[in-house]
Amino acid sequence: MGDTKGCPSGAFALLHPRLKEALVKHGYCEPTPVQERAIPVLLRGVNALVMAPTGSGKTEAALLPLASRVMGRGGDGIKILYVTPLRSLNRDIFLRIVKLLETAGLRVFVRHGDSTSSERRLFLQEPFDVVIITPETLEYLLSSSKRFREYLASLQAVIIDEVHELLDSKRGAELSVVLERLERISRFRVQRVGLSATVGDPMLAARFVAGVGRYVEIIEDPSAKRYEIIVETVKPGSSDNLEAVRLGVEPDTVARLRRIVEYSERYRHVLVFTNTRDTAEMLSKLLSLLVGDDKVRVHHGSLSREERLEAEKLFREGKLPILVATSSLELGIDIGHVEFVVQYLSPRQASKLVQRVGRSGHRLGRVSRGVVLTLSNFYDVLESMVLAARGMRGDIEEPRPYEKPLDVLVHEIAGMVDERGSITIDEVYDIVTRSWPFRDLTWDELLEVIGLMESARILRRDGNVLRPGRRLKSYHYSVTMIPDVKQYVVIEQGSGRRVGVLDEVFVADLSPGKQFVLAGKIWEVLDIGESRVLVRKVDEGSLVLPAWEGDLIPVEWKAAREAGALLRRLANNDSGLHDSYPATSSSWVLLESVVREHKSRGYPVPSDRLVLVEVYRDILALLGFFGTRLAKTLEFLVSTLVAEMVGYTPRSASNAYAVVLQLNSQPSPLLVETLTKLLKRISLDEAKVLVERAAKRSNLFMWKLYHVAVRMGLVEKGAKPERRLLESLADTLAGVEALRELEHDKLDFEALERLLKDIRDGRVRLKIVYSVEPSPLLQHAISVASSGDRVRDSTIPSSVLASVLRKRLDEKKVRLVCLRCGEVFEERIGSLDEKPKCPKCNAGFIAPTSLSSGEARRLVDAARKGVRLKGEDAKRLRELREAADLVLTFGKYALYALSVRGVGPKTARRVLSQLAYGEEAFFKALVEAEQRYLKTRRYWRG
Structure with missing residues (x-):
C-alpha cells in the first residue's frame, strides 16, 4: 500500500482509534476539503447540512465522525440511520463505505423494500449498529415492528441523504414527521445531518433537516x-x-446522434442524459443502429435491477462507450470515472444541469465538462444558454417544499396510532408541529383531519385519545407518498428474464402482436396477464415507446425572465453577450437569424419587458417569458376571462414561453383589447379565484384528486377513478389538498402577482398584433412543445415524421397520365412545378397512376373517343378523373397525398383540406393517414 507515515492526517486524526486503523487499511490518508471542514463540527454533536457536489466525499464526511461518536458509547441497538431516497444508492454506499465501517468493528445492514424475506428476518433477529434504509421502509418498520422500535432506543444520529431530492416532495414532508417520531423513541438526543448538492436556499434545506427550534449549521x-x-x-x-x-x-x-458518437470517440466513454425515460429509449435505439448494440446501453428507473446493474458495470469497466440515462444516474451511483457528459436538449433547470455534468470530472479538483445538444429551435437554444450560464455561476433554482400537506398528515397520524396503540391528540400535535413542513398547522386543522379519518374508519376518537379504526392497517400499509401508477412486469418468453416494467396507461393500448421498445430493444407482445406482459425479442419493427408517469421538468420563472432579458439585449444588438453565455457559433447564428426574421416582418420582440399578444386566424397567443408554472397559471386565467366573453371555454395550451388559446373563430379586436385591459387592472385576489375555478374544472385536478383521495384512505388503492365519486370529494379536505398540490406542482401565484403588478405599473407592456401567418417566434414557441423530448406514441414527433415524409416523397418517381391528350410521363415529385402540367399539351388535368403506360393510354383514348367503359375499366377511369381533379385544384400537394400508401382520392381530399391551416398541418395529416392505413391494412386484404 506504500508509505503510510503521517496517515491518517488532518481531521481524520480526530477520529476513534479503530476508525483511524480502518482508514489506513483501506487507503484513506488525507481528508477531502469538505471532510476536513465537516468532521470537527459533527464530532461536537451539532445538527448540520453538508452541501457539496457529487464526488467530494460528503458521505464519508458525515458517516466517519458519527461512527466515531457512537464507537465511544457501548450498548446494543441501532445507533445510526442512513436514510436515502433512492434504492439504487444503497448498493453503492454498501460497496464504498460498509467495508470500512465493518473493519472498524461496526455492523452495517442495508434494508429496503426489495430486501428478501431471509434478509428481513436477519435484520430483526439481532441489532446492527448502522442501518441504511429508504424513507418508506423506515416509516413502515417504525409503525409496525416493536422489535425495530426497541433497537431504535439506542439511536444517536440520522443522516438524510440527497436532501435536495426530498425538499420539494411529499416523501420529504413525511420523513420530516418520522424524524420527530424517532426523537420520542431514542433515549439519546438524535443528531441530524443532511447531505445535499447545492440548493438555491441552503437555510431552508437546513431547517427542513433540523426541524423547529433546533440549532443547525451549514x-x-x-x-x-x-x-x-x-x-x-x-x-x-x-x-x-x-x-x-x-x-x-x-x-x-441524426446530426445530434452523430455528434454524440464523435464525443464518445474523443473521450473514453460518454454519459448522455435525457429528461425523460422515453427519450432515453429512443436515443439508445437510434444510437445502436449507428454504432452497434454492444456500444450503447440505456439506464432508467423502469428497467429491471439486473439491466441497470449490468449497464453500470460495463460502463464502469470502460467496455461501454455510450450510456444513455435519465435522473437515475444523476446521484451517487458508482459508474467510475466519466470524462464528458452530454445533455440531450435543454435540461430545463440549472440544478439538473450541474448535477448531471457534475458526474464528469468526478475526482477531487477535476473540472466537470459537458455539452447541451439543443434542438434547432429558438427557445431550446436560448433556454439552454441561460441555464448553462446560471449553472456555472451557481444560480440554482430555489426549493418549493409542500406546506402542511394533509394527505401526509393523515398517513402519519395513522402510523402513530398503529405504533402506540393509542395516542393523545395533544401529543400528535406536538410531534407534527416540530417538523418544518407542519410548523404552521393549527389545532382546528388537525381536528378537521381527525374527523375525516374517523368518518373513513381509519381511527376512533375517544375524547382526547385516538385509537385504531377498522381500516387502519389496511389503509396505512397499502399507501405511500410515492406517486402510484400500476405497473406490469415485462417477461421474456423462454428465458423468463424480467426485462422491465410498463405503466398501466400504456399496457391498455397493447395487444398480442404489437411491438414496443424497452431496454433499447424491440419486443413483440405475446400475451397480457393480470400483472405481466409476455414478450419475445424481434429484430425490426416500428419505434413505439412505453408511456411512463412523469411530466416535463418545469422551467422556473427566474430562468425564463433571464432568457427574456437575453433576447431583449440580442434584439438591441448588445455586444458582449457571447462572453456571458457559453454557446457555439451555430447556436448564436440560429438565434440571430430568427430574431432578424421576426423583426424584418414587423413583429415586436417579446422579452422580460414585453408580452406579445398575437392573433392568427382563430389563435390567440401570449408570447412572453413566463416559466412553466406561471404560463399554466396565465393559461387558466386568460381562458377563463375569454370564456366569460365568448360564452364557451376555448381550447388552450401553454409552455414556458407561450399561452395559446384556440377559439371557434378569429377573436375580434374588441375581445382582444378587452382582455388586455382586464390584465392591466385585475387584482391578484380576483385572478386567483378565476384560476382556481378553471383549475378545478381540469382533468389534471381530477387526476390529482384521485391520488390524494387514495393517500387519505377515502378511495381504496387500485380502485378505478370514478368521476362521480371524485366530484363528490371535490369540496372535502381531499379536494382542498388536491388543489394545493396542483398549485404547488403546476401554478405560480407569486410570479403571477409580480407580472400583474409589472403590467399595471407599465414595467411590462402588452403589444397586440394581427398576423397573416404566425410570427417566427410563435412558430418556434409552439414547435418546441411538439418537437421536444416528451414523446408518447412514437419515438419520432409528428412534426419530424412530416418532415421525413416530405423528403421521402420528393425523391419518389411517379408515373403521370394526361387525361387531355393521353401522354404518359415519369418524374420525381420534388422536381415538378407547384402546378404540374403535361409536357406535350400543357394541360393541368393530369393524374398519377400505377397502370402501365399502355393501359393508361388505352383508357384515356377510349374516353376521348366516347367509348362507354364498364366494370374495372370504368372504375379505373373514374379514379383517374378524381385524382386529376385534385391535381388541377391543389397542384403538387395532391401528388404528395396520392403517392402515400393507402391514400386514395377520397382520403386525399380530406387531407388536402388541412392546407387551410398551413403546409405542416397538411403533412402531419398525411402522416396520420399513412399510419392509419398501416394499422388497418390487414382488414382490407382478400
Whole structure:
C-alpha cells in the first residue's frame, strides 16, 4: 500500500482509534476539503447540512465522525440511520463505505423494500449498529415492528441523504414527521445531518433537516466545483440527410446522434442524459443502429435491477462507450470515472444541469465538462444558454417544499396510532408541529383531519385519545407518498428474464402482436396477464415507446425572465453577450437569424419587458417569458376571462414561453383589447379565484384528486377513478389538498402577482398584433412543445415524421397520365412545378397512376373517343378523373397525398383540406393517414 507515515492526517486524526486503523487499511490518508471542514463540527454533536457536489466525499464526511461518536458509547441497538431516497444508492454506499465501517468493528445492514424475506428476518433477529434504509421502509418498520422500535432506543444520529431530492416532495414532508417520531423513541438526543448538492436556499434545506427550534449549521465544500459547459446546435450535413431516410428520423436528429458518437470517440466513454425515460429509449435505439448494440446501453428507473446493474458495470469497466440515462444516474451511483457528459436538449433547470455534468470530472479538483445538444429551435437554444450560464455561476433554482400537506398528515397520524396503540391528540400535535413542513398547522386543522379519518374508519376518537379504526392497517400499509401508477412486469418468453416494467396507461393500448421498445430493444407482445406482459425479442419493427408517469421538468420563472432579458439585449444588438453565455457559433447564428426574421416582418420582440399578444386566424397567443408554472397559471386565467366573453371555454395550451388559446373563430379586436385591459387592472385576489375555478374544472385536478383521495384512505388503492365519486370529494379536505398540490406542482401565484403588478405599473407592456401567418417566434414557441423530448406514441414527433415524409416523397418517381391528350410521363415529385402540367399539351388535368403506360393510354383514348367503359375499366377511369381533379385544384400537394400508401382520392381530399391551416398541418395529416392505413391494412386484404 506504500508509505503510510503521517496517515491518517488532518481531521481524520480526530477520529476513534479503530476508525483511524480502518482508514489506513483501506487507503484513506488525507481528508477531502469538505471532510476536513465537516468532521470537527459533527464530532461536537451539532445538527448540520453538508452541501457539496457529487464526488467530494460528503458521505464519508458525515458517516466517519458519527461512527466515531457512537464507537465511544457501548450498548446494543441501532445507533445510526442512513436514510436515502433512492434504492439504487444503497448498493453503492454498501460497496464504498460498509467495508470500512465493518473493519472498524461496526455492523452495517442495508434494508429496503426489495430486501428478501431471509434478509428481513436477519435484520430483526439481532441489532446492527448502522442501518441504511429508504424513507418508506423506515416509516413502515417504525409503525409496525416493536422489535425495530426497541433497537431504535439506542439511536444517536440520522443522516438524510440527497436532501435536495426530498425538499420539494411529499416523501420529504413525511420523513420530516418520522424524524420527530424517532426523537420520542431514542433515549439519546438524535443528531441530524443532511447531505445535499447545492440548493438555491441552503437555510431552508437546513431547517427542513433540523426541524423547529433546533440549532443547525451549514457546512459547505470550501473548494468550489468548476464547470465547463457549452451549448451546441448541430447542423445536419449531406450524409445526415441520407442517414435520416434510413433511420426514419429528421436530419437534425441524426446530426445530434452523430455528434454524440464523435464525443464518445474523443473521450473514453460518454454519459448522455435525457429528461425523460422515453427519450432515453429512443436515443439508445437510434444510437445502436449507428454504432452497434454492444456500444450503447440505456439506464432508467423502469428497467429491471439486473439491466441497470449490468449497464453500470460495463460502463464502469470502460467496455461501454455510450450510456444513455435519465435522473437515475444523476446521484451517487458508482459508474467510475466519466470524462464528458452530454445533455440531450435543454435540461430545463440549472440544478439538473450541474448535477448531471457534475458526474464528469468526478475526482477531487477535476473540472466537470459537458455539452447541451439543443434542438434547432429558438427557445431550446436560448433556454439552454441561460441555464448553462446560471449553472456555472451557481444560480440554482430555489426549493418549493409542500406546506402542511394533509394527505401526509393523515398517513402519519395513522402510523402513530398503529405504533402506540393509542395516542393523545395533544401529543400528535406536538410531534407534527416540530417538523418544518407542519410548523404552521393549527389545532382546528388537525381536528378537521381527525374527523375525516374517523368518518373513513381509519381511527376512533375517544375524547382526547385516538385509537385504531377498522381500516387502519389496511389503509396505512397499502399507501405511500410515492406517486402510484400500476405497473406490469415485462417477461421474456423462454428465458423468463424480467426485462422491465410498463405503466398501466400504456399496457391498455397493447395487444398480442404489437411491438414496443424497452431496454433499447424491440419486443413483440405475446400475451397480457393480470400483472405481466409476455414478450419475445424481434429484430425490426416500428419505434413505439412505453408511456411512463412523469411530466416535463418545469422551467422556473427566474430562468425564463433571464432568457427574456437575453433576447431583449440580442434584439438591441448588445455586444458582449457571447462572453456571458457559453454557446457555439451555430447556436448564436440560429438565434440571430430568427430574431432578424421576426423583426424584418414587423413583429415586436417579446422579452422580460414585453408580452406579445398575437392573433392568427382563430389563435390567440401570449408570447412572453413566463416559466412553466406561471404560463399554466396565465393559461387558466386568460381562458377563463375569454370564456366569460365568448360564452364557451376555448381550447388552450401553454409552455414556458407561450399561452395559446384556440377559439371557434378569429377573436375580434374588441375581445382582444378587452382582455388586455382586464390584465392591466385585475387584482391578484380576483385572478386567483378565476384560476382556481378553471383549475378545478381540469382533468389534471381530477387526476390529482384521485391520488390524494387514495393517500387519505377515502378511495381504496387500485380502485378505478370514478368521476362521480371524485366530484363528490371535490369540496372535502381531499379536494382542498388536491388543489394545493396542483398549485404547488403546476401554478405560480407569486410570479403571477409580480407580472400583474409589472403590467399595471407599465414595467411590462402588452403589444397586440394581427398576423397573416404566425410570427417566427410563435412558430418556434409552439414547435418546441411538439418537437421536444416528451414523446408518447412514437419515438419520432409528428412534426419530424412530416418532415421525413416530405423528403421521402420528393425523391419518389411517379408515373403521370394526361387525361387531355393521353401522354404518359415519369418524374420525381420534388422536381415538378407547384402546378404540374403535361409536357406535350400543357394541360393541368393530369393524374398519377400505377397502370402501365399502355393501359393508361388505352383508357384515356377510349374516353376521348366516347367509348362507354364498364366494370374495372370504368372504375379505373373514374379514379383517374378524381385524382386529376385534385391535381388541377391543389397542384403538387395532391401528388404528395396520392403517392402515400393507402391514400386514395377520397382520403386525399380530406387531407388536402388541412392546407387551410398551413403546409405542416397538411403533412402531419398525411402522416396520420399513412399510419392509419398501416394499422388497418390487414382488414382490407382478400
